[in-house]
Amino acid sequence: KQEVTQIPAALSVPEGENLVLNCSFTDSAIYNLQWFRQDPGKGLTSLLLIQSSQREQTSGRLNASLDKSSGRSTLYIAASQPGDSATYLCAVRPGYSGGSNYKLTFGKGTLLTVNP
Amino acid sequence: GAGVSQSPRYKVAKRGQDVALRCDPISGHVSLFWYQQALGQGPEFLTYFQNEAQLDKSGLPSDRFFAERPEGSVSTLKIQRTQQEDSAVYLCASSEGGPAAFFGQGTRLTVV
Numbered sequence: 001k002q003e004v005t006q007i008p009a010a011l012s013v014p015e016g017e018n019l020v021l022n023c024s025f026t027d028s029a030i031y032n033l034q035w036f037r038q039d040p041g042k043g044l045t046s047l048l049l050i051q052s053s054q055r056e057q058t059s060g061r062l063n064a065s066l067d068k069s070s071g072r073s074t075l076y077i078a079a080s081q082p083g084d085s086a087t088y089l090c091a092v093r094p095g096y097s098g099g100s101n102y103k104l105t106f107g108k109g110t111l112l113t114v115n116p
Numbered sequence: 117g118a119g120v121s122q123s124p125r126y127k128v129a130k131r132g133q134d135v136a137l138r139c140d141p142i143s144g145h146v147s148l149f150w151y152q153q154a155l156g157q158g159p160e161f162l163t164y165f166q167n168e169a170q171l172d173k174s175g176l177p178s179d180r181f182f183a184e185r186p187e188g189s190v191s192t193l194k195i196q197r198t199q200q201e202d203s204a205v206y207l208c209a210s211s212e213g214g215p216a217a218f219f220g221q222g223t224r225l226t227v228v
Contacts, residue, residue, distance in 0.1 A: 002134070033170075035213055041125075041222075041224075043220050043221075044219040045219075089159075091158075100164075102214060102216075106159050107158050108156065108157055
C-alpha cells in the first residue's frame, strides 16, 4: 500500500526566505506526483504536476523536483511571501494501468507560515 | 459553474442523525470523486463515479455511507446514523477523465 510522508509537519519562516518542503513515497511505481495548496476553509488548488518521466516542473517562484527511484519530491519556494501561508499537500497517482489508478494518495501536508 | 461547488459548507449534526452532502461538479466533467479529510490528515479516497456509474466505492468507511450521481452530474454523499468519527471535511472533485483535477471547497461536518 502506498504511503506518502511529508516533512516537516509545520514550518514558520520570515518573509523573503527560500524554503524547501519534502515529500516521500514508499512505492516508486507512480504515474505522476502533484503538489496542492490548501487554504483554511477552502478546497485544494493544484500547483504543480510532475509526470513520472520528468525530473522537475517550475511555475513562477515554485519549483518541484521528483526522484522517482528514491521515492522523493521537493517543493522549493523562492522569496516567500505572507500570501504563501497555507498547507501544502503532495499526492501521488499510481502507475499501473487499469484498475484504480485514478486514486490519489495524499500526505498529511506541511503547514507553512510566512511571517511579515 | 466556474468550479466545483459543494453545499452546505458547514454542517453540525447530532449523533445518530442522517446527513446529505451535495456536489455540483464542473459542467461536462465525466469523473467525480469524493474524499474525506480528517483533522490534521490528508484527504482519503471514498468513491469514484464515471458519469452516473459508481465504479469504485472501496473507500467508503462503512455501509452507513452512500453516494449517488443519478443523472451523471450532481452527486450526493449520504451518511446515515452519524457518529463522532465521521467528523471531517468532505471534498468533492471532478475531472474530464482520469484522477481528480478540480476540488470543491469542501463540507465541514461536525458530529456532536
